[in-house]
Each structure stands twice: as C-alpha cells, then as structure tokens.
Amino acid sequence: MPELPEVETICQGLTPLIQQLDVTDVVVRSPSLRLPISKDLASSLRGHRVLTICRRAKYLLIRFHGDLSLLLHLGMSGTLRYFTDPPPFDRHDHVDIIFGTDGLLRLRDPRRFGLILFVVGDPLNHPLLRSLGPEPLSDDFNLEYLYRSSRNRRVSVKIFLMDQATVVGVGNIYASEALYSAGIAPWRSVGGLSHSECNSLVAAIRAVLHKAISAGGTTIRDFQGVEGRPGYFSQELTVYGREGESCQRCKGIIKKMKQGGRSTFYCPECQR
DNA sequence: CATGCGGCCTGGCAGC
DNA sequence: TGCTGCCAGGCCGCAT
Numbered sequence: 585m586p587e588l589p590e591v592e593t594i595c596q597g598l599t600p601l602i603q604q605l606d607v608t609d610v611v612v613r614s615p616s617l618r619l620p621i622s623k624d625l626a627s628s629l630r631g632h633r634v635l636t637i638c639r640r641a642k643y644l645l646i647r648f649h650g651d652l653s654l655l656l657h658l659g660m661s662g663t664l665r666y667f668t669d670p671p672p673f674d675r676h677d678h679v680d681i682i683f684g685t686d687g688l689l690r691l692r693d694p695r696r697f698g699l700i701l702f703v704v705g706d707p708l709n710h711p712l713l714r715s716l717g718p719e720p721l722s723d724d725f726n727l728e729y730l731y732r733s734s735r736n737r738r739v740s741v742k743i744f745l746m747d748q749a750t751v752v753g754v755g756n757i758y759a760s761e762a763l764y765s766a767g768i769a770p771w772r773s774v775g776g777l778s779h780s781e782c783n784s785l786v787a788a789i790r791a792v793l794h795k796a797i798s799a800g801g802t803t804i805r806d807f808q809g810v811e812g813r814p815g816y817f818s819q820e821l822t823v824y825g826r827e828g829e830s831c832q833r834c835k836g837i838i839k840k841m842k843q844g845g846r847s848t849f850y851c852p853e854c855q856r
Numbered sequence: 857c858a859t860g861c862g863g864c865c866t867g868g869c870a871g872c
Numbered sequence: 873t874g875c876t877g878c879c880a881g882g883c884c885g886c887a888t
Contacts, residue, residue, distance in 0.1 A: 587881055618864080618883080642882075660882055661866075676866085695865045697882060739859065748883085755881050804881065805868085824881095844860070847879085 586658045588753025589796035590807050594664055595639045597810040601666045602634050605683040614678035618699045628702050641716050641752035645707050653707040659697025665690050666810045717751045720789050725751050731782045734774040742770035743844050754789060757802055757824045760849045762788040764823045769855045770848045823849040
C-alpha cells in the first residue's frame, strides 16, 4: 500500500506519540508476514525505550535504547495505528507493541506482504536496506545521477523509476503522477531520455512526493495515518485512477495500460 | 548483467 | 443470492 509519502506520514505522526515510551510487552498473533516474525521479539524489546523513528525508502525504522531497532515494511496493505484505548483486535492485527498504560502500536496487514524485523546494531546495514538506491528527496538523487544510471538501459522509464535500486520510495501511484507531470510517456525506454527530460523527471518526482507528504499521503482504499486519518493527496491525483477522465492540461482522455503487471495511467496527448 | 514474469496473500467489487 | 474472475500503494526469485 504505502509509498514514500505514506510511510513518511506514518513516521512523522508516530514520533510524538511513542518517542521516549518504554515497551512493556509485545504480542505476536501471526507467525509470519513476508518473513517469519522472530519468536524473540517480545523478550528482546521488553523494557526498551523508543529513541527515534525514521524512514529509509518504504521502510520504517524504530530505534530503541541499547542499539536495537525494529525494521517495518507495510507491503501493500499494512497499517500502523497507535491506540490509547485499543479496540478488540481482528484477525489481521498481527502485532501489538505495548507501552504500559500509555497505549499500544498495532500492526495490521491483511495481505501479509509486510515485514517486521528485529535488528541489533545499525539497521541501515541490514541486507534489505543495503542495496537500495538514493532517497529521492536527498541531494544524491539529481540530474547527473538519473542521467548516468539510465544510460544503456532499455527498460521503460516507469519500470525503472519503480525499481528501488534506481531510486527509493516511488511506487505505482507516484510513478504515474511524476511521469505525467514531466510530460514523459511511461513506455519510453529510459536510456533514450534526453538530459533535459531527465531534469524534468527529477524535479517532477521531488515535487509530487513533497506535495503528497504535505497532504498526509494518498488514500485509495485503506491507507490511514497512525491516528486513523486518511491521506488527502487522493484529491490531487492527476492521472492515477482517472481512466476516462479528461486531462487537466490538454483535454485529452486519461488512459490506462499494463506495465510489468501493474496499471499505468497517462495522458496520450501531453506525455510524449 | 538486464529484463520479464509468476508468486506470495486477502478482500472487495463487477458481472453473470 | 451466490459464484468466478479480476484488481489492489510491493517485492522477491527464477527463467531467459
């Protein structure tokens, strides 16, 4: 479900809620998500204080006192909610991290494509994080980088953008949105993009992600922040989910196609 | 190496 | 009222 803006929204929402709280217990109800949940999760975390919450790519990192971290990924359908007065759990509420009488953090993930891992030491060195590309909102993601890394590549620009080795955090929604914004057709071979097209694309990716973060992410069906609020960027989507509607720029009709088994939305008139 | 595809899961919805 | 098939914010492993 969540791409960078949604994970960032969760990260920012979570920080004031759980920073400095002590874990008193962890309840694991489902043994496996994408990877098995460690049996030692509860015993390892109990008694540890939350230091910081940060994001790397679409992963959420919760750092605890004592060089311990939780590495979470929400897959397609994961949500994290913080409750001071928790409702009864349902069958997809896989993990509760309990902070005494303050409240609890609940991980729900119906499709179980998500992940919750316990890491000792620097979580950025974890194999899952080590080979990721640059953060799109950092200086490392720039025109020169995109231009050089795309040379001699024949994949379509949309598939290339969604590859987390290229740049992290851009998923199916924001890839379509950024390409529309940059006026680039999603099926174009990325190696054929000009210097100036790469420049537009870098700017478009950054802009759309920034705007989406400001809006608290995008809710298509079930994304919600840690306090249950939806993301309002859905209203600002220009092409995603708008097949058949008219383009805001040129009165063309938004079309849908498949790339790598995923839907891509675009305007056939103003994306070339 | 780069590319393309199926698989992992469940739930919701359209169409019959 | 079913049932069936398709679709969904991601990612990994495998075959070519």
